[in-house]
Amino acid sequence: MSTTLLAIETSCDETAAAVVVDGKEIKSNIIYSQIELHKLYGGVVPEIASRKHVEKINQVIRAAIDEAEVTWEDIDGIAVTYGPGLVGPLLVGVSAAKTLAFAKGKPIIGVHHIEGHIAANYIENDELKPPFMCMVASGGHSHLVYVKDYGEFEIVGRTRDDAAGEAFDKVARAIGLGYPGGPKIDNLAKEGDAKAIYFPRAFMEDAPYDFSFSGLKSAVLNYLNSCEMKGIEINEADVAASFQQAVIDVLTDNSVRAAKDYGCAKLALAGGVASNSSLRQSLIDRCKAEGIEFYYPSSVYCTDNAAMIGVAGYYEFIKGAKHDLNLNAVPNLKIGER
Secondary structure (H helix, E strand, C coil): CCCEEEEEECCCCEEEEEEEECCCEEEEEEEEECHHHHHHHCCCCHHHHHHHHHHHHHHHHHHHHHHHCCCCCCCCEEEEEEECCCHHHHHHHHHHHHHHHHHHCCCEEEEEHHHHHHHHHHHHCCCCCCCEEEEEECCCCEEEEEEEECCEEEEEEEECCCCHHHHHHHHHHHCCCCCCHHHHHHHHHCCCCCCCCCCCCCCCCCCCCCECCHHHHHHHHHHHHHHHHHCCCCCHHHHHHHHHHHHHHHHHHHHHHHHHHCCCCEEEEECHHHHCHHHHHHHHHHHHHHCCEEECCCHHHCCCCCHHHHHHHHHHHCCCCCECCCCCCCCCCCCCCC
16 A cells, blocks of 8 residues: 655745655655745845745645645645754744644654755665665755665764855855855856866864865865955856865765775765766766765755655654654754654
8 A cells, every 4th residue: 555645845945845655756846946035145044934935835735736636635644844954944844734734634754854865865766775875965964874774874974064065155155156056166167177276175084974164165265365365367167166176075085985984885965965967977986986886866856855855754654653743843953863
């Protein structure tokens, strides 16, 4: 007997809902993006994001149900992101899920946002099963996660300061590209020379799988300021390419090292930064050279979406993990917590 879940995701600035069957079949995946709105401010404004979620959440849920051509009788449960993320946006999604659960008599499955990103890899890769190593790189997170089993995780590496996506956004703003920085730097870097400028790569001897991008960000800002003070023309494409390569080198080296050290023959990539074409290619090449199978989701499943929440929720649901109407938003929720 199949399991059909309605999934809701509102952890940041995308209002998303999806209908997912058996953690694999995506019947619908509706995303309302607020990027154009937040461009005006150079980043996400939590209060504005919350208000827009309130405005759009019912429309998005209805669109997901209509596109999937299901009724409430077909839906077995409601999966919803309850952390980590921005508390205001999270509360909108959790409140919507609890209201529907109460009105329709459906169980709630609270889902960890990062676990959702990891689960996005299951959608198109039937052969990917735990255990495997996963690099999660996004605007708010840079984690290396050992996936022991469905719903069982061990964080083996994490950022000590800026996340990779956060560094992309800050450097993009510094060179005048605007928000969101990741896609803009990825595109501009294709026109530049990644070896034109050397920027530092941070490696921690006491924690070989951890990341630090704050020093790299500062090095880029210092370079830009130095050029401006000396009257040197700045080649923005070279800056973008050189910065991006520094990030990619660290993400690739740490990910492959962790996979090998943990005896993993499989490495997956997840999160918004997983859409970066150069990062994907770097990992494809390194994994091929090391005899490691490499997996990544399509771009639509890399950025925040509800389909991945439905997939992660399915594996919790079949294990009997459910929440009651006391479920609340937990903005600093740790991976593996329930």
